[in-house]
Structures are given as C-alpha cells and as structure tokens.
Amino acid sequence: MARDRRILDAAAVAFHEKGFHGVGMDELGSRAGLSGPSLYRYFSGKDEILAKLLDEAMDELLTATEPTDPDPRGDLERALRHHVDFALVNRPLVALYQREVRSLADPWAAPFAVRRKEYTKAWERLVSRARPALDEATIGAVTQGCLGLVFSVPGWPERTLAVPRAADAIVDLVLHGLVGVDSAP
Template sequence: MTAVGNGTQTAGRPTRLPRSARRRQLLAAAQEVFVAQGYHAAAMDDIAERAGVSKPVLYQHFPGKMELYLALLDTHCDMLVATVQEAMRGTLDNKERVSASVRAYFDFVDHESESFRLVFESDLRNDPAVRQRVERVEQGCIAAITDTIISDTGVSRAHAELLASGLVGAAETAAQFWLARGRQVPKGEAEALVAALSWRGIASFPLQGESA
C-alpha cells in the first residue's frame, strides 16, 4: 500500500516533517480509510500504514481513533461555515448571496464529496460528540445568513433564523440528493434551480427603507 503524500522517506530513512505538515498527512490518510471502511471497521493500523508512518508516530498526534475522527470533522465543518460566511460578505446583492450560499453546498459535495459524506453521512451520527459537530456546522451556516437577513431587512432574529434555516436546509438537502443521484443535472443548472426557489421566498422581505 502506498503512503499518503511525498517525502516520507529519504535514502531509506524517514523524513521528519514539520508537525503541522505531518498532521495534515495523517488527516488525509485517515479520511481515505474512514470513507472507504467506515469508522467502526477502520483501524489505527490501517491509517498508519496508509500514511506510511509507524503507529507511535500516529499516536504522537492523535491519542485515539475518535480524536482523529473528530479532528477531521472539525476541519471540514470549519471549511463549510467559512465558505458560507464568505458568500455573505462577498457581495451586497442579496440575490447573489442566496446563489452563493447554495453554491457553497454544491461545491462542497462536488469537490469535497468524501468530506461531505464524512460529515453528513457518518455511521457515527448518533454519537454525542459527532452530532454536536454536525449541529455546529449547520448552526454556523444559519448564523451567518441570519445576521445578513437582520442587517438587510430589519426582521426579528426569530424570523431571520427561520428563514436562514430554510435556506440552509434546502441547499444541504438538494446538494445531498444531487450527489446521491449521480449528478444527473449539470451542477450549474442544479444550483440555479435551488437558488431560484429560495430567492422567491427571501425576496418577499424588502430591504430596510423599501416598501414590500
């Protein structure tokens, strides 16, 4: 089995990677093993072998399989939340914000399909620590959209959160369905369809100072 990454050996001797680089290498190997085998079937031996390191090296960075799995979830959850936050900050055009939010989810499942399955289709969804992280990414995305809706429309936080949760739910569910059905609709068309559906609802709330 080949090792993840390059430069793990030089002239037959292990190369000492910087700690941050080694951590990224181990996380990449763990993701491949977890996605291929599922959490319960995966073993630390498999991950160490996939990364091309010894088990002691792996345990230097992660004390156990669960800690390694949670570190992967944190990385991908933070990435998705940051993408949605950037979608809110990237333009003042609310229609484009809706499109960018939907696009964030489709990009995530398209380019990071392994990451998406790790976060949203985990066989550990009922574990409290895993469930907390999945809820955190959903709440982080909702919060980013909620703040923008409040700032632009002046509606109450309760109303804004409900609208934001609807947008996030539609984007997440549609993107997951699109991936599961083998990307039958071209990605750009799929994004446009979901964005148009969401925008027709959001657009009924005018900007502050404008009449409905």
Template sequence: MGRDEKILEVAEELFFERSFDAVGVDEIGEAAGVTGSAIYRHFEGKNEILATLFDRAIDAMLVGLTAPHDDPHQELRQLIDGLVSFALTHRRLAGIWEREHRALAEPYKRRYQRRLRRYVERWTDCLERLYPGWSADRLRTATRAVQALLMSDATRSGGPAGSKDVGPFLADMAVRSLEALGGERNGKISKRSVSTTDH
C-alpha cells in the same frame, strides 16, 4: 508531507470509503506507514482525527465566503455557489461531513456544533431577509434540505456524475426549491421569491 498530514489523508479516504465506525486506528496506521500506537503521538485517537476532518470541511466551506451582501439574492447565490464548490472539489470531505456527524464524540461534537451553527445562521439570516415571517425552525429545515441537495451528486455512491454543468444545475435547483418559501404561509400568499433571472 508531514506525518500528521499523511494520517489525515489516509483517514479521510478510509472514512469516506468504509465509514468511521468500520475503520480502526491500526488500519489507519498501517495505511499511513506507522503503527497504530504511533498515531497517538499525533492525535488523541480516532475521534480527534474525525474532528480535525470536520474542521477542515467547515474551513473549506467558509473559505470563499465574504462579508454578507446587502442584497440577499446575491448573498444566497454566494452561499449556494460556495457549497457547490466545496462538494465538487472536496468530495471525500463532503461525504464525511454529510454522513458521519453523528459519530463525533464530546468535546469535539460541541466545537463542531458551535462552528456549524454560525454557518447555518448565515443561511437562515439570508432566507429571513428574502422570506420574512417564517420561523427559525422552518428556515433551518429549508437550509438542511437545500444543503443535502447541493451535496447529493458529490457524495452519492459511485462518485459524482462528472458533468461540467452539474454544479450550476444543482445551484439552479436550489434557488428554485427555496422559492417554496415564497408560497402559501399561514393562509397568506407571499409575492416574494428568488428571481433566477438576477443571477
């Protein structure tokens, strides 16, 4: 393992266990087997380390995604399953991504927001196809809520429950919760919903 990788591995563990603000460069260096000052030969500082971990988190979320499906039901399922897989197989990255986004400093924050926007738009475009008529703000709200649900078990204190069916269970809950978008809207009732029997 290269020195960069070792530093990132150690920082990921420390940021997840103790939070970004509670960990110093010297602590990362000591755990990685280098001096704190030596880290600056590999990264500009703690902020770049966090930004690199965020890049890895988004890469991991995107790796399983193919081109958008013509069928929005299948597209939604792919998005949900991809996030569940990320949360369960990259628990520490998922926890950092969920809890530490406010700690990102400029210019890393702008880069992260650009990448995240593309990912969120994939969700909102899908939901717009399933449930037309909702505002972009409301669809982003629904997206954030569902993503928090899908990440909840993997990132909770004490670690994931470990049940083999937790992923499918959360995925089914996500699909069903989004059916709320097919309910009352502006005084009208939409008959559209995501059918769980299709999956």
C-alpha cells in the same frame, strides 16, 4: 506534505470506504505510510482525527457563509456556489460528515454541535436577507432543503456528476426552488 495532513487525508478516505468504526489506527497508519502507533505522536486517536476532519470542513463552510456581497441574492448565490463546489470536490468528506457526525465523542462532540448550530443560523441569515418576505419557520425549512440537496451530492451516481456544468445545474435548481417559495401562497 506534512505527516498530520497525510494522516487526515488517509483517514478521510478510509472512513469513507469502511466507516469510522470499520477502521483501526494500524490501518490508518499504513494508509498514511506510518506505523499505527506512530500516529499517536500526532493525534490522541481516531476520535481526534474525525473531529479534526469535521472541524476543518466546518471552518471552510462557516467562512463561506459570511456576507461579502451588498446584494443579498448575489451573496446567497456566492455562498451556495461555494458549498456546491465544496461538496463536489470533497465528496468523501461530505459523506463522512453525513454518516459519522454522530460518532464524535467527548470532548469534541459538544463544541462541534455548537458550530453546527452556528452554521445553520448563518445560512438562515443568508436566506432571510435574500428572501425577506419569508417567515422564520419557512426560512428554517428552506435552509434545510437547500443544505439537504447540496449535501446529498456524495450519494449521486458518478455519471450524473460527470456532466459538464453539474455544479451550475445544482445551484440553478436550488435558486429556482427559492424563487418558487417566494411565490407560494
């Protein structure tokens, strides 16, 4: 495994366990099997490591919001399933995002904020295509509700997520919620 990947993987776990501000470069180096000072050959510091982790996650999630299915509801379900699977497999990274996105420093904070807006807009387009009768404000609220549920997964108890078909249950819950919005007065 490449050293920069080892550093990023170790940082994701350390930031999840102790928070971004609770971990120093020496500890990150130790967890990655390197000395703290040698990390600076790969990254300028913790801020860049955090930015890289969040950017990698955003790359994958943004790609999954690109329409690929001619059926809008099928496309929404595909993207939703991808996001649920991502949240289940990458629980520490999703929790890191939830807790530490505000810790991003310049020069990484502003570009990441733009990408977050792009991501939300891409989800709103998916919801709008699948539920064209909804007005813009409702689409925004529904989108935030869907994403909020999916990205709350890292805080769920292990026993809840250990059940077979946990991902299916989450996807079904969101999709059934969307159908309920359609029939609301």
